[in-house]
Amino acid sequence: MATQWRPVRQSRTHELVLEAIERQLLAGELKAGDRLPPERELAAALGVSRSALREALRVLETIGVLVAQVGRGPDAGARIVREPDDALGRVLRLHLALGSYGLEDVLEARVVLERSSVEAAARAGRTEDFEEAEELLARMAGAESDAELFNELDTAFHVLLARCSGNHLVSTLTAAVRESVRALILDAERNLDDWPATARQLNADHAELLRLIDAGEGGAAAELVERHIRGFHGAFVSSRPEDPAR
Structure with missing residues (x-):
């Protein structure tokens, strides 16, 4: 009997970033109030481009999981929130x-x-x-x-x-x-x-x-x-x- 092949799911890079962040949240490694690493550092750690990372962060911001502050200083960067x-x-x-x-x-x-x-x-x-x-x-x-x-x-x-x-x-x-x-x-x-x-x-x-x-x-x-x-x-x-x- 011939082997049955089925198409595999192809994920876009930003979806893989979302899954990685979700795993951190589910494991308790990330929680409300935590700040994500700087963009350049996080992209390198995940092995993705900064554009893919930014797309994932925009999705999280849209659904109320993340708030991003531009600029420099202690309040700059992306922070996990709980405002759905x-x-x-x-x-x-x-x-x-x-x-x-x-x-x-x-x-x-x-x-x-x-x-x-x-x-x-x-x-x-x-x-x-x-x-x-x-x-x-x-x-x-x-x-x-x-x-x-x-x-x-x-x-x-x-x-x-x-x-x-x-x-x-x-x-x-x-x-x-x-x-x-x-x-x-x-x-x-x-x-x-x-x-x-x-x-x-x-x-x-x-x-x-x-x-x-x-x-x-x-x-x-x-x-x-x-x-x-x-x-x-x-x-x-x-x-x-x-x-x-x-």
Whole structure:
């Protein structure tokens, strides 16, 4: 029987650099706050060109693992960080624009994430995050005529509820999912005939959510947050043109 050959995977040089850095992170040799060696030294150690190294570092910077400071001095160079929230939101937003995911996918992801987070928050009890959410609620009450400010505070409020769950990954994913459609939701809010009335209703839901979480009524809070998301976000999704990727 003839031997079956299959093509092997060809990696570009910068992908090999990424794999090498990933191995260092997984092994604990690199951690948040650590500074990478100077570019010339690191390229030589890895046996790659400086252009390949730079391409790999740009990828890591884009996904929020690395921050690079140009120039000279103690702050210059590339440093490992742990700030994925904005980066994940940016990646999701680009994939949404490309049609990789539909708005319906985002809606369902929000429902799953936020149901679980408010239930967990109700079990966890009051934290500093809960108190900050109360402050945001008060600020939103004074911003009902300003759709852009309300949208910003609303996003922060839902992310804080996710943080109240005590699960940082759920909080990060919630922030990324919400950030991926924030501009689209803001456009929808601006185009409403009676935005202040809608804002008041959304804020009434927020106040009741906090009350239920504070009372430890996780099941009721989960039902309310789903109705809340499907009420406005769901109507927004259904009003959009059909997703060409579907």
